[in-house]
Amino acid sequence: MSTVFNRLTVALMALTLSSCVQGKDYQRPPVDVPHDWSRMANTTATSMVSDHQPESEWWKAFQNEELSELIERALQHNHDVKRALARVIEGRASVMSAAAGLYPHMNLSSSYSNIAVSENTLAGLRLATGQQPGPQVFATPGTSFDLWNSALDLRWEMDFWGRIRRGREAANADAHAIEQDARAVALTLVSDVGQSYFRIRELDEQLDIAKRTLTARQEYVEVIQKRASVGLASELDVKRTEVLAAEAAGLIPDLARLRTMESHRLEVLTGMSPGSLDLHSRPLRDAIVQPNIPLGLPSQLLERRPDILQAEATLVASNARIGQARAYFFPALSITGQGGLQSVEFSNWFTGNSLNYSIGPSITLPIFQGGTNLARLDSAESRHVQMLENYQQTILQAFREVADLLTSLRARAEQLARQREQLAAAQDAVRLADVRYRKGLVNYLDVLDAQRTALAAETQLVLTERTRLTDMVSLFKALGGGWAPIPAKNPT
Numbered sequence: 001m002s003t004v005f006n007r008l009t010v011a012l013m014a015l016t017l018s019s020c021v022q023g024k025d026y027q028r029p030p031v032d033v034p035h036d037w038s039r040m041a042n043t044t045a046t047s048m049v050s051d052h053q054p055e056s057e058w059w060k061a062f063q064n065e066e067l068s069e070l071i072e073r074a075l076q077h078n079h080d081v082k083r084a085l086a087r088v089i090e091g092r093a094s095v096m097s098a099a100a101g102l103y104p105h106m107n108l109s110s111s112y113s114n115i116a117v118s119e120n121t122l123a124g125l126r127l128a129t130g131q132q133p134g135p136q137v138f139a140t141p142g143t144s145f146d147l148w149n150s151a152l153d154l155r156w157e158m159d160f161w162g163r164i165r166r167g168r169e170a171a172n173a174d175a176h177a178i179e180q181d182a183r184a185v186a187l188t189l190v191s192d193v194g195q196s197y198f199r200i201r202e203l204d205e206q207l208d209i210a211k212r213t214l215t216a217r218q219e220y221v222e223v224i225q226k227r228a229s230v231g232l233a234s235e236l237d238v239k240r241t242e243v244l245a246a247e248a249a250g251l252i253p254d255l256a257r258l259r260t261m262e263s264h265r266l267e268v269l270t271g272m273s274p275g276s277l278d279l280h281s282r283p284l285r286d287a288i289v290q291p292n293i294p295l296g297l298p299s300q301l302l303e304r305r306p307d308i309l310q311a312e313a314t315l316v317a318s319n320a321r322i323g324q325a326r327a328y329f330f331p332a333l334s335i336t337g338q339g340g341l342q343s344v345e346f347s348n349w350f351t352g353n354s355l356n357y358s359i360g361p362s363i364t365l366p367i368f369q370g371g372t373n374l375a376r377l378d379s380a381e382s383r384h385v386q387m388l389e390n391y392q393q394t395i396l397q398a399f400r401e402v403a404d405l406l407t408s409l410r411a412r413a414e415q416l417a418r419q420r421e422q423l424a425a426a427q428d429a430v431r432l433a434d435v436r437y438r439k440g441l442v443n444y445l446d447v448l449d450a451q452r453t454a455l456a457a458e459t460q461l462v463l464t465e466r467t468r469l470t471d472m473v474s475l476f477k478a479l480g481g482g483w484a485p486i487p488a489k490n491p492t
Helices: 002-017 058-062 065-077 079-102 163-229 235-269 298-303 306-327 372-438 444-478
Strands: 105-116 144-158 332-343 355-364
Touching: 058 065, 058 163, 058 444, 065 079, 065 163, 079 163, 163 235, 163 306, 163 444, 235 444, 298 306, 298 372, 306 372, 372 444
Parallel strands: none
Antiparallel strands: 105 144, 144 332, 332 355
């Protein structure tokens, strides 16, 4: 038995290896990739292209240890990330399951039976044990005997047309898509943590501005009251000052409320219960270093962005399933066999005389399937067209997203420069108005107008600075998590 089986195995494996795999092997579709970002971002290429390759933890470019610790904690404890990683394990298991069909399936069974022969029928002892009829096949009705049996069952489908191999290829691509989805979840999480942290620090700075404004207006209340007592200011001026002081005081609890709610969001992102994170107040401009943004070529997005890699993986899978669908039109050849030991006496169970086996090929030829195979092929080809269009659209969306963010960052930089000039001028105007009012050269409305202008300028500057930081985080996300390309597995 072993000689026959070994020869048959070698021959069939050779045939399988030389078989024809249905469908075309995957080739990446041509993509119209810009040479650089200069045209897309409306800026100079030299300011964007750089050989500098930062470390994979791109958030460290902000040089904020607190932010880095929060992000690292989120990557370890966030439940969405944990769920995504569990799906990766599930996807890899699916690959193993799809590849299992390439190998023989064997099952070992063993049993014992006590068989009693009916008194009303003639039952052959040897017929019951699987032996051929002879002169001594019949047993006396009413007798009983033991039957000891062990068997090794074999089934092996020979993948001549590549149906199983294409299925494995599709499953491997699906697993790669799941891995890229997990990367996307982690990338989104890091982006959300960064943006939430920047929002908290913006609110810290707004609270600082509000408290300084309240202090200044309370001081002005005292000044106006003193001037009113000697007839240098009206009662209306006093009331206006008191209203403004109350207005400034009213902003503080609302800003504190927003900060607390944003802290709750950050706590959930990092896998913590709301109210458990203690972030001391720290103004935005004191907390963050705004890094420069050297960029590589747009073509690197094809190897780095999770959504592009995921779209390509689904395209690979759809291409493989076309070949899998085509293979259903061809005959299926399988090797089936059984071998084991069978005896009516336990003492003879493991002797050579108890050996029995059978082995041989079987073929299944699809003649009429009611259009099932044709429908399966049409569905696979249509799915491939959909995934191809999705892949192309994903690339275009990625290029547009990066270009938009570069344009926005460029505009933010110019806006910040103008707003800093505006704030400096507004603060000078406040000082000048205060001096002139104390000298009686201007009325109090001029002072109020200068204060409002300065307050609005400072608040807008903080908002723009936070917006530029969030745009920068969004750009890191749009670039697939930094500048350096990430070595990606071949989805095939």
